[in-house]
Amino acid sequence: MAAIDTDEDDFEVDAEDLDNTPVAESDSERLSLLVNDLHVTYRVFGAKKVGHGPAKKQTALQKFLSRGASQQGVREVKAVRGISFSARHGESIGIIGVNGSGKSTLLRAIAGLIPPASGSVYVAGDPALLGVNAVLMGDLSGERNIMIGGLALGLTQQQVKDRYQDVVDFAEIGEFVNLPMKSYSSGMGARLRFAISASAVPDILMIDEALSTGDAGFRAKSKARINEVRESAGTVFLVSHSLATVKSMCERVLWVHKGQLVMDGPADEVCKHYKKFVNETKKLAEERAAEK
Numbered sequence: 563m564a565a566i567d568t569d570e571d572d573f574e575v576d577a578e579d580l581d582n583t584p585v586a587e588s589d590s591e592r593l594s595l596l597v598n599d600l601h602v603t604y605r606v607f608g609a610k611k612v613g614h615g616p617a618k619k620q621t622a623l624q625k626f627l628s629r630g631a632s633q634q635g636v637r638e639v640k641a642v643r644g645i646s647f648s649a650r651h652g653e654s655i656g657i658i659g660v661n662g663s664g665k666s667t668l669l670r671a672i673a674g675l676i677p678p679a680s681g682s683v684y685v686a687g688d689p690a691l692l693g694v695n696a697v698l699m700g701d702l703s704g705e706r707n708i709m710i711g712g713l714a715l716g717l718t719q720q721q722v723k724d725r726y727q728d729v730v731d732f733a734e735i736g737e738f739v740n741l742p743m744k745s746y747s748s749g750m751g752a753r754l755r756f757a758i759s760a761s762a763v764p765d766i767l768m769i770d771e772a773l774s775t776g777d778a779g780f781r782a783k784s785k786a787r788i789n790e791v792r793e794s795a796g797t798v799f800l801v802s803h804s805l806a807t808v809k810s811m812c813e814r815v816l817w818v819h820k821g822q823l824v825m826d827g828p829a830d831e832v833c834k835h836y837k838k839f840v841n842e843t844k845k846l847a848e849e850r851a852a853e854k
């Protein structure tokens with residue numbers, strides 16, 4: 563297993579603790595990912611200090627003494643707070659939660675795009691195969707990005723060229739492939755990112771909301787691609803606000819709330835509890851609004 567930005571000590575195991583009996587593992591039994599007490603913190607610079615009442619005027623001395631507090635413009639957002647779970651080859655796992663709960667951050671940390679504040683992420687295989695979003699550039703055309711993304715996924719130039727038309731067709735972007743990606747609608751961008759990610763058969767395929775932007779045809783194609791990855795013993799992560807999409811594509815679901823894992827279990831069961839929570843929260847908010 564390869565580690566990304568991790569503290570190796572967290573996973574030290576004494577040889578004598580190990581059972582040396584060889585175990586025949588099927589693909590479905592092997593771990594593809596281990597996330598251990600993961601914390602991710604964003605530092606937002608230039609954030610205004612939140613305070614109550616009018617700002618007090620400072621004397622020159624007070625200003626001098628509080629110079630170190632120019633740090634007051636730095637605010638920390640603890641986006642992921644102590645999440646642990648493991649995933650196996652061939653699993654497809656949905657990640658659900660309300661806006662701002664930390665789903666994308668969790669995915670980006672698993673992909674090695676954001677360093678953890680603490681904790682660790684171990685992935686089986688080459689972490690370079692995870693996600694391509696970080697390397698894509700808005701100023702460059704779709705065509706150039708297909709090449710860059712493909713190379714980042716470990717494909718050779720020839721392999722990217724061979725698969726180029728399939729990627730364009732899959733993404734349904736037509737002539738837009740010649741224009742800078744920043745000129746795409748969010749749906750087109752998401753579809754192209756998904757198509758690039760799916761052009762190789764990665765160990766771990768990560769999909770962040772791309773499916774919600776496509777029509778039924780695109781969703782069907784995506785589902786087929788997800789199944790291909792799973793059949794080749796890869797692991798699929800899918801972040802989505804659509805419980806129907808999650809239920810149709812994943813057998814297991816992680817529910818994240820305020821950066822913590824609330825529930826991890828069979829898709830139907832977790833979605834049922836999540837739906838109940840969302841409905842109750844909505845009802846409460848409506849009652850409060852009515853009281854005002």
Ligand SMILES: Nc1ncnc2c1ncn2[C@@H]1O[C@H](COP(=O)(O)OP(=O)(O)OP(=O)(O)O)[C@@H](O)[C@H]1O
Nearest residue numbers: 604606639641659660661662663664665666667668
């Ligand atoms: N680049 C960033 N800098 C600072 N804070 C961030 C950044 N990205 C996300 N956050 C904050 O981290 C928290 C988690 O955000 P994240 O995008 O992971 O949630 P999410 O569940 O994916 O949300 P959504 O469903 O709205 O996409 C939020 O409070 C968000 O404001």
